[in-house]
Every structure is written in C-alpha cells, then in structure tokens.
Amino acid sequence: xxxxxxxxxxxxxxxxxxxxxxxxxxxxxxxxxxxxxxxxxxxxxxxxxxxxxxxxxxxxxxxxxxxxxxxxxxxxxxxxxxxxxxxxxxxxxxxxxxxxxxxxxxxxxxxxxxxxxxxxxxxxxxxxxxxxxxxxxxxxxxxxxxxxxxxxxxxxxxxxxxxxxxxxxxxxxxxxxxxxxxxxxxxxxxxxxxxxxxxxxxxxxxxxxxxxxxxxxxxxxxxxxxxxxxxxxxxx
Amino acid sequence: xxxxxxxxxxxxxxxxxxxxxxxxxxxxxxxxxxxxxxxxxxxxxxxxxxxxxxxxxxxxxxxxxxxxxxxxxxxxxxxxxxxxxxxxxxxxxxxxxxxxxxxxxxxxxxxxxxxxxxxxxxxxxxxxxxxxxxxxxxxxxxxxxxxxxxxxxxxxxxxxxxxxxxxxxxxxxxxxxxxxxxxxxxxxxxxxxxxxxxxxxxxxxxxxxxxxxxxxxxxxxxxxxxxxxxxxxxxxxxxxxxxxxxxxxxxxxxxxxxxxxxxxxxxxxxxxxxxxxxxxxxxxxxxxxxxxxxxxxxxxxxxxxxxxxxxxxxxxxxxxxxxxxxxxxxxxxxxxxxxxxxxxxxxxxxx
Numbered sequence: 001x002x003x004x005x006x007x008x009x010x011x012x013x014x015x016x017x018x019x020x021x022x023x024x025x026x027x028x029x030x031x032x033x034x035x036x037x038x039x040x041x042x043x044x045x046x047x048x049x050x051x052x053x054x055x056x057x058x059x060x061x062x063x064x065x066x067x068x069x070x071x072x073x074x075x076x077x078x079x080x081x082x083x084x085x086x087x088x089x090x091x092x093x094x095x096x097x098x099x100x101x102x103x104x105x106x107x108x109x110x111x112x113x114x115x116x117x118x119x120x121x122x123x124x125x126x127x128x129x130x131x132x133x134x135x136x137x138x139x140x141x142x143x144x145x146x147x148x149x150x151x152x153x154x155x156x157x158x159x160x161x162x163x164x165x166x167x168x169x170x171x172x173x174x175x176x177x178x179x180x181x182x183x184x185x186x187x188x189x190x191x192x193x194x195x196x197x198x199x200x201x202x203x204x205x206x207x208x209x210x211x212x213x214x215x216x217x218x219x220x221x222x223x224x225x226x227x228x229x230x231x232x233x234x235x236x
Numbered sequence: 237x238x239x240x241x242x243x244x245x246x247x248x249x250x251x252x253x254x255x256x257x258x259x260x261x262x263x264x265x266x267x268x269x270x271x272x273x274x275x276x277x278x279x280x281x282x283x284x285x286x287x288x289x290x291x292x293x294x295x296x297x298x299x300x301x302x303x304x305x306x307x308x309x310x311x312x313x314x315x316x317x318x319x320x321x322x323x324x325x326x327x328x329x330x331x332x333x334x335x336x337x338x339x340x341x342x343x344x345x346x347x348x349x350x351x352x353x354x355x356x357x358x359x360x361x362x363x364x365x366x367x368x369x370x371x372x373x374x375x376x377x378x379x380x381x382x383x384x385x386x387x388x389x390x391x392x393x394x395x396x397x398x399x400x401x402x403x404x405x406x407x408x409x410x411x412x413x414x415x416x417x418x419x420x421x422x423x424x425x426x427x428x429x430x431x432x433x434x435x436x437x438x439x440x441x442x443x444x445x446x447x448x449x450x451x452x453x454x455x456x457x458x459x460x461x462x463x464x465x466x467x468x469x470x471x472x473x474x475x476x477x478x479x480x481x482x483x484x485x486x487x488x489x490x491x492x493x494x495x496x497x498x499x500x501x502x503x504x505x506x507x508x509x510x511x512x513x514x515x516x517x518x519x520x521x522x523x524x525x526x527x528x529x530x531x532x533x534x535x536x537x538x539x540x541x542x543x544x545x546x547x548x549x550x551x552x553x554x555x556x557x558x559x560x561x562x563x564x565x566x567x568x569x570x571x572x573x574x575x576x577x578x579x580x581x582x583x584x585x586x587x
Contacts, residue, residue: 010380080372084472102383105387179399180395191457
C-alpha cells in the first residue's frame with residue numbers, strides 16, 4: 001500500500017484530498033506541524049508527497065529542497081498560482097509535477113498514479129490494477145483494459161462504452177443524469193451531444209447482452225439512466 | 237538660438253544707439269558754437285566707435301550665456317521631457333540672477349512632481365500586489381467549494397443543488413481570473429513569450445476545460461479544422477482571449493436548445509483566421525462600435541446581469557499587444573461571430 005504525505009495548510013482541502021485518496025486504497029498522512037515537515041517526512045518515509053507552495057513559515061519550494069537532500073520520492077506541488085514562473089520554480093526545486101487550484105479530484109488521482117508509476121515502475125502498474133479492479137454482483141470491471149467480465153466471459157468495450165458503463169457503475173441503483181454522463185463521455189477530441197449519448201447507451205446495452213446481462217440500464221424519463229445490478233436473474 | 241538672444245537685447249541696443257545719437261548731437265552743437273564746424277565723418281566715426289564697443293559687449297555676453305541657452309533650447313525642443321531637466325540646466329550655471337531664480341522655481345516644481353509620482357507609483361504597486369495576493373487567497377475557498385461539491389456528489393441525493401453551487405462557483409472563478417488578468421495587463425511586456433502555438437489543440441483544451449458549462453447549458457461545440465493551425469503567439473495570453481470569446485458565446489447562446497458554437501480556422505497565404513460563431517442573441521448595431529470600450533455593457537448588459545464590460549476590452553487589449561486583430565460581427569437574433577486574425581509569422585512586440 002502506497003503511503004502519501006499531504007502538506008497543505010488549508011484544513012478542508014487537505015481533508016478532502018486525504019479522504020479521496022484513502023477511498024482509492026492509499027495510506028494517507030496529513031502534515032500537522034509546518035515547522036517540522038522534514039522531520040515528519042523522515043519519520044514517515046512516504047512514497048509520495050503532495051506539497052502546497054504557500055505554507056506558513058517556509059514555502060513549499062524550501063521543503064522540497066530539504067526533502068530532495070536525502071529522498072527521491074515524487075513530489076507533487078499544489079498551488080493557486082497559475083503563472084509559468086511558479087511552475088518552473090516548482091520543477092527546478094525538485095518537484096515532479098504541478099497541480100493548480102482549483103483542481104478536480106480525478107486529475108489529482110491521475111497525477112498521483114502517474115507519478116507513482118514513473119517512480120516505482122511496472123510493479124506499480126500491477127498494484128494499480130489490483131486497486132482499481134472493481135466487482136459488482138459477480139461482474140468484474142478492469143479500468144486499465146476497458147474490459148468487463150461476467151461469469152468468466154470477458155468483453156472488451158470501446159473507450160466510450162466503457163466510460164459510460166463505469167460512470168453508471170459508480171452509482172449503481174441510483175439515477176445518473178444525462179449531463180453527468182455527457183461529462184464522462186467528453187474527451188479531448190470528441191464533444192458528444194445529446195443524440196450521440198442515446199446512441200452510445202443503446203450500443204452499450206447490446207454489448208452487455210453479449211455476456212448475458214439484460215435490461216440492466218434503465219431509462220428514467222426526463223432524468224437520465226440507472227444501472228440495476230440485479231443481473232443474476234434468468235435470461236429473458 | 238542666436239536670434240532669440242539678439243531679440244532679447246534689442247531694447248538695449250536701441251537705447252544704446254539713441255543715447256549715442258544724443259551724445260553726438262550735443263557734441264556737434266557745442267562744436268558748432270565754438271568753431272562752427274563739425275564734419276559728417278566725425279559723426280560716422282563716433283557711431284562706429286560706439287557700435288564696436290556694443291558689438292564687443294554683445295559677443296562677450298553671448299559667450300557667457302551660450303552654454304545655458306544651448307541647453308535650454310535643446311531641452312525645450314525635446315519630444316518627451318524628463319523630470320530631471322532642471323538639474324541638467326543647473327549644471328550649465330545660468331548667467332543671470334533672474335534665470336537662476338527661475339531655475340530654482342523650476343527645480344522645486346519638478347521635485348514636487350517627482351515625489352508625487354513616486355508616491356503614486358508606490359501606492360499603485362502596493363495596490364497591485366494586494367489585488368494579486370487577494371485573488372490568490374480567494375482561489376482557496378473556491379477550490380474548497382469545488383472539492384466539497386465533488387465530494388458531496390458521491391454521497392448525496394442533492395445533485396441538482398450541488399450542480400447549481402458548482403455553477404455559481406465557476407462564475408466566481410471566472411470573475412477572479414478576469415480580475416487577475418486585468419491587474420496583470422500593465423506588466424504585459426515582461427511576461428511575453430513568443431512561441432509556436434497550435435490553435436486547434438489550444439481551442440480543444442479550452443473547450444474541455446469548460447465542458448461542464450457546455451453540457452449544463454446544452455450547447456455543443458464544433459471544431460472545423462484539419463490537422464493543425466499553427467500561429468506564433470504567446471500561449472498563455474492567447475488562451476485568455478479565447479477563453480473570453482468562448483465564455484461570451486456560451487453566455488449569449490440559446491440555453492438548453494442544442495445550440496452550436498462553431499470554431500473554424502482558415503489559412504490564406506500568411507494569414508490565419510480563427511472564428512468563433514454562436515447563434516445567440518447578437519449585439520445591436522448601435523452598440524457594436526463600442527463593445528471593446530472598457531466598462532461598456534450596452535443593451536445586453538442590461539438584460540444579462542453578469543456583464544462586466546471588461547471581457548472584450550481585455551481581449552482586444554491583449555490581442556493588440558500580441559499583434560493580432562480582433563473583430564466582432566453580429567446580427568441581432570441571428571448570432572455573433574468573433575474573428576481573430578493572425579497576420580505575421582513573428583510575434584510583433586510593441587516596445
């Protein structure tokens with residue numbers, strides 16, 4: 001289990017990041033004494049540090065330099081300053097990556113993952129997969145491979161189908177609005193509109209039928225869709 | 237310079253020669269009484285004598301005055317005068333008491349102006365620093381709110397409420413960013429970086445960053461471009477312009493009606509045109525010429541509460557600094573097209 005050390009003086013932000021990372025299977029410690037970040041680091045020997053730049057007493061750059069004198073653990077800077085100068089400073093002072101406030105938790109998670117992967121190699125990948133694999137009523141979801149399998153029949157979904165399924169599976173048995181699904185589907189190149197969403201849902205239903213899951217995605221008129229996990233029943 | 241010098245001494249010359257004439261007249265009368273003979277040559281001679289002395293005095297006076305006068309004329313004919321011209325003048329040692337007194341006054345007034353400007357500049361810098369600090373401090377609560385909303389969405393049924401909060405929070409964030417950019421404008425030339433920017437991917441990036449806004453408002457972007465659209469610009473500032481244009485297009489488009497915003501890039505020779513077209517409410521023709529004025533909100537500003545009148549002003553100012561041109565065409569009820577024109581392959585900098 002990876003150990004992440006959060007140095008952030010805003011209690012709320014620190015807590016929310018810690019909660020989110022814990023949910024994804026990381027062990028998290030939050031800094032308590034901003035005079036002794038180095039000592040705390042030595043005592044904890046974390047695998048990765050999330051470091052705010054604007055701290056009381058000394059700034060994050062200083063602590064990063066301190067940490068770098070004896071450790072190569074990845075350091076991710078967090079700051080409200082968007083200007084390039086600060087980002088350059090962050091990298092020059094031994095930081096590995098930079099996150100600007102306000103940020104999304106998914107982005108935080110992705111950056112943490114990639115930093116860990118870079119630092120600890122392939123081995124991290126395997127452990128990642130163990131961490132991210134999910135199970136819903138005998139159905140297994142493998143996010144790293146866009147794959148789901150039910151009763152040992154795997155199918156590989158397209159990127160869009162998988163994202164859609166994942167978003168629905170994140171909140172099983174509750175309604176997910178069309179807007180939320182659209183948000184999940186949008187990516188760098190493709191901006192999905194309302195009709196395309198309907199098309200994708202239809203396609204996903206067909207793909208699920210291939211492994212014997214029928215009528216699991218229910219349409220809730222005017223509100224969105226719901227994933228019902230009650231698929232152990234008989235095939236109709 | 238020499239003409240003005242002579243002009244100043246014209247009255248002295250006048251007095252001197254009148255005086256000489258009277259002397260000559262008196263002498264001639266006296267001589268007439270005594271001997272009855274005063275020839276014309278002597279008159280001429282006397283005049284020449286006095287003219288000679290006068291010229292010598294004039295020359296000496298001119299030589300004494302010359303450095304001061306030279307400096308004075310030089311400074312007076314300068315295009316942009318500095319606030320230390322009085323000190324330069326003082327170095328030339330003004331020859332007359334009057335000039336010295338005048339110079340003292342001049343120095344005092346320049347000193348006053350200088351210290352006033354210094355005070356104002358300091359106050360301005362302080363203010364600037366304060367704004368900067370404040371905006372960055374305000375970003376923290378905004379981040380906290382956005383994180384809390386995300387957290388709340390995972391575990392609560394009030395998604396609509398949370399979405400509304402997120403939306404308002406986005407508006408807050410936009411406002412803060414606008415503030416920051418406006419404050420940074422004065423320091424523009426310091427952080428300009430010429431680089432090759434791919435407009436197409438930058439546009440996509442911005443659309444993605446604003447995807448929640450697009451989806452919430454039920455508006456869909458269409459990016460019409462094949463491959464890349466490379467321009468020479470400064471990515472960070474260019475982003476500010478595009479964000480502003482996208483933001484406007486979103487704000488004034490018909491909401492929740494599957495409206496489109498079209499982004500297209502056309503290359504003609506050395507020029508590249510980027511257009512952003514919406515099908516929104518448009519801008520009344522009477523307002524169009526003034527939309528780039530600071531604080532101008534026009535008709536739409538009265539109906540839409542969020543108009544600050546600063547967005548387009550900021551966009552145009554940045555565009556001008558970067559050497560790009562920004563136009564807006566609009567038909568009321570039909571929509572608005574913003575065009576950004578990149579004309580050269582080098583980033584033109586105004587120094």
